[in-house]
Amino acid sequence: MASTHGAAVQGARGAQVLVASNRGPVSYAVREDGSLHARRGGGGLVSGLSAIGPDAGALWVCSALSDGDREAVRRGVGESGVRMLDIPADVHADAYNGIANSVLWFVHHLLYQTPLEPVFDAEFRRRWASYETYNRAFAQALAEEAADGAAVLVQDYHLCLVPGMLRELRPDLRIGHFSHTPWAPVDYFGLLPGDIRAQLLNGMLGADRLGFLTRRWADAFTACCTEFTAGLGSTEVGVHGLGADGDFLRARSHEPDVEERMAGLREEIGTAPDGSARKAIVRVDRTELSKNIARGLLAYRQFLDDHPEWHERVVHVAFAYPSRQDLAVYREYTAEVQRVAAEINERYATPGWTPVVLHVKDDFARSLAAYRLADVALVNPIRDGMNLVAKEVPLVSDEGCALVLSREAGAYWELGDDAIVVNPYDVLETARALHEALTMRPEERAERTKRLVAAATALPPAQWFLEQLQALRELQPNRPS
The missing domain is CATH 3.40.50.2000 (Glycogen Phosphorylase B;)
Structure with a gap:
């Protein structure tokens, strides 16, 4: 694990604004002749980062999702302002499909057929360990890349543990997390094992500020914190309803x-x-x-x-x-x-x-x-x-x-x-x-x-992003007491 001191030294000359998400703004495919073809994506985050300008010192940290992405990382091919993490494919599969999409997505969207599922067995615990490893890789990369006092905007249910992990590595940072999904009501969130609930909530509460799409989802998160932890503590909760471009x-x-x-x-x-x-x-x-x-x-x-x-x-x-x-x-x-x-x-x-x-x-x-x-x-x-x-x-x-x-x-x-x-x-x-x-x-x-x-x-995408960034920058960092 990267040391706090080492990360801080790197941070002195690092990025001022960082975004972390499972999927990044670019993907790669290997052509028949072995060359790499880059394809850029769109969406609210791309619009938002574009809006802050090329001189803002921004960096997007994302995961390599395909064989082409991993090959690009191995060859040292990349785009300015993007760091792609070559997390082992089996770890990513367990974290992404085994936990994020098969457990967290199902909990927040109330999708389980409860007479038969979920079943939190040894296989679930094995996959959960991969989810922890996956989140830790992001936290370490962000700690290495962030300038002193930088703003970090972590995205979605794939990376719920990152704020807490990053807080331990870099207490100087301003950390935000945004949930693009609903948040489960207390009774449904309670389906999760107690220690997993605590990890998820405390991971999120490592952030200075949490963002949700509606007041309903924000209130559901707050209720879960009240029920299963000591409450929100010093973490601020905000609502930003992403609009159409x-x-x-x-x-x-x-x-x-x-x-x-x-x-x-x-x-x-x-x-x-x-x-x-x-x-x-x-x-x-x-x-x-x-x-x-x-x-x-x-x-x-x-x-x-x-x-x-x-x-x-x-x-x-x-x-x-x-x-x-x-x-x-x-x-x-x-x-x-x-x-x-x-x-x-x-x-x-x-x-x-x-x-x-x-x-x-x-x-x-x-x-x-x-x-x-x-x-x-x-x-x-x-x-x-x-x-x-x-x-x-x-x-x-x-x-x-x-x-x-x-x-x-x-x-x-x-x-x-x-x-x-x-x-x-x-x-x-x-x-x-x-x-x-x-x-x-x-x-x-x-x-x-x-x-x-x-x-x-x-609230079009660029304004949606900038509104969150401004709110985060106006806060004092959520430093451990």
Whole structure:
């Protein structure tokens, strides 16, 4: 383990602002000729770091996720402002899939079938040791790279232990952590073994400041601290509701590849028997268990049962992009989504009408094309930290759209007044909401869309990041007493 003294010496000439996340802003692939191809990503953190400027002394610490990434680290290939950690692949797999995605994600999204799971056995403990090792690697790298008094922004459930570990190594730093997921209520968080609960909470409380997407998730964390530890102590809790990047989305959605995808989608949707354009109910999700895609399809089927007058006049455009297919439960869920969609089409389709247009291959341009064509956006997660799709579709839609929104999405707290709100478990209610959305008067839809867009863009990604950074810099470091 890096010593505190050694880290401080390095820190004297290190980075002033550091971000730590599992996935970084760049990934690498090995070409057939052995050369490395770099691909840059996007998102709120990329926008935020760009906003502070190239002279801010910023560094992004992330994990090597692929063979190409690991090869880049071994060859010493990298980009300025990025440090990629070559954590052993088996350790990363146990930490990422074995703990972060199979335990912490399930706890915070209330996904367990409790008669059968979770089972905290010896295999869980072995994987937990990898999660500790993974977090420690990040803490050591941050300690080595940070300048004296630097600001460190740690991201998400993959790295819950980092703040506490980093605090021990570098008490001079200002440490923040942001949770992009919900936080579990006390009773559900209590499913975890007592020592694991304590490690997670105390790891988080090593930060000077913790950020959450909604007050609901922040309050849930505070309640867990009250129940299972001595409370928040000197750690501050803040709420920052990540918004949509309006300027980027508006520009990107009118580029030629999106126009091309729109033509293809219009052809798939087709026209009604009277020659009018069919209405489009649009959803765009990963096949993540919490997104509730299967119940959304069942609600659409119920809507078709209840309203035969809409047959051949509406199409459900459903994009369900594969997620975490290395986990069996996700593969099974993806298969179930495909099965329900096929069953609806088999039951209702006519020679000129396919009720469900389902795509499972990720295509960002096609997603934006669907946004533009949407008459109704269906966003019905059983639990979601925020859900940016709910903010993006009204922003991009050409004619404005009605939003059917789950009360369990973080976005509900910002958009609920102008959405049609549903209980995500209630298929009948969701079917009624789809009908209400499709029959909404154009004037009302336009007014609601205008207000949805204003709320959706209230805190765009760059401002979201800078707001957290400013709040962290204004605090005195959370030094051990």
